[in-house]
Amino acid sequence: MFSLILMKQDLPFYKYQGTGNDFVLIDGFREAFPYEDLELVQALCDRRMGIGADGLIVIRPVAGYDFEMVYYNADGSQSMCGNGARCAVAFAHFCGHIQESTSFLAIDGPHEAHYSPEAVRLKMGEISTITGADSDFFVHTGSPHHVCFVPEVASFPVVEKGREIRYADHYAPAGTNVNFVQEMGPDRLFVRTYERGVEDETLSCGTGVTAAALVFGQQKAVNQVHIHTKGGNLHVSYDWDAERGTFREVWLTGPAHQVFRGEIKRGKD
Numbered sequence: 713m714f715s716l717i718l719m720k721q722d723l724p725f726y727k728y729q730g731t732g733n734d735f736v737l738i739d740g741f742r743e744a745f746p747y748e749d750l751e752l753v754q755a756l757c758d759r760r761m762g763i764g765a766d767g768l769i770v771i772r773p774v775a776g777y778d779f780e781m782v783y784y785n786a787d788g789s790q791s792m793c794g795n796g797a798r799c800a801v802a803f804a805h806f807c808g809h810i811q812e813s814t815s816f817l818a819i820d821g822p823h824e825a826h827y828s829p830e831a832v833r834l835k836m837g838e839i840s841t842i843t844g845a846d847s848d849f850f851v852h853t854g855s856p857h858h859v860c861f862v863p864e865v866a867s868f869p870v871v872e873k874g875r876e877i878r879y880a881d882h883y884a885p886a887g888t889n890v891n892f893v894q895e896m897g898p899d900r901l902f903v904r905t906y907e908r909g910v911e912d913e914t915l916s917c918g919t920g921v922t923a924a925a926l927v928f929g930q931q932k933a934v935n936q937v938h939i940h941t942k943g944g945n946l947h948v949s950y951d952w953d954a955e956r957g958t959f960r961e962v963w964l965t966g967p968a969h970q971v972f973r974g975e976i977k978r979g980k981d
């Protein structure tokens with residue numbers, strides 16, 4: 713809260729959610745944002761003392777693209793965020809910075825996306841290596857993801873077991889996100905995720921369901937996967953480039969909605 717009091721001017725923000733992964737969004741085309749002030753990010757994401765969110769996103773101008781997405785987890789760490797990117801595209805369209813299709817920059821490189829009121833389609837970066845065997849795998853889909861297949865995910869102790877894996881020496885010092893996955897059908901999964909940088913289960917994780925879909929799809933030779941999460945339903949499609957040994961044309965599709973808008977008031981009211 714200290715940072716909020718020190719802010720020099722009121723700061724307009726918008727709250728979005730993409731299948732329950734929720735974010736504070738700020739238009740960096742119009743507002744000056746103190747990008748180095750991680751205390752401010754933590755304060756704004758705090759669910760009791762601030763607005764409350766899994767992360768905070770600023771969209772800002774950058775040469776060569778429609779915009780750049782700067783993504784912060786609630787603890788102020790930065791990463792790529794699939795659901796956040798889908799919300800950033802919807803916000804950029806709402807702000808009038810883009811039409812229906814866009815090319816933008818994120819921490820893991822360039823992305824294409826297509827906006828409609830019903831859903832945002834986001835092209836993920838090229839993904840190459842899946843490691844692991846049996847029920848445990850690892851794949852980097854713009855952010856790091858451990859994927860663990862379990863027989864019954866609804867009652868699984870996601871926070872307890874997720875925290876163990878996230879902080880395991882094996883993944884130190886960066887850590888990883890942890891996805892627990894149940895096969896629900898030939899092209900259907902139920903995924904619950906413990907998210908690094910939120911340090912809790914989130915209602916969905918875009919890069920996480922993408923990781924789960926690619927691991928599952930490679931095993932079952934399907935390249936379209938429907939994923940149920942506690943926050944809603946997402947869809948992942950991809951092509952496997954056998955020659956290059958990479959997943960290409962990886963698309964994450966799902967809803968992204970503006971929930972409310974507000975202003976962070978200067979000083980202490």
Ligand SMILES: N[C@H](CCC[C@H](N)C(=O)O)C(=O)O
Nearest residue numbers: 791793794795855917918919
């Ligand atoms: N917590 C993740 C970033 C956000 C991922 C998730 N919210 C998504 O939708 O991809 C990390 O630190 O790698």
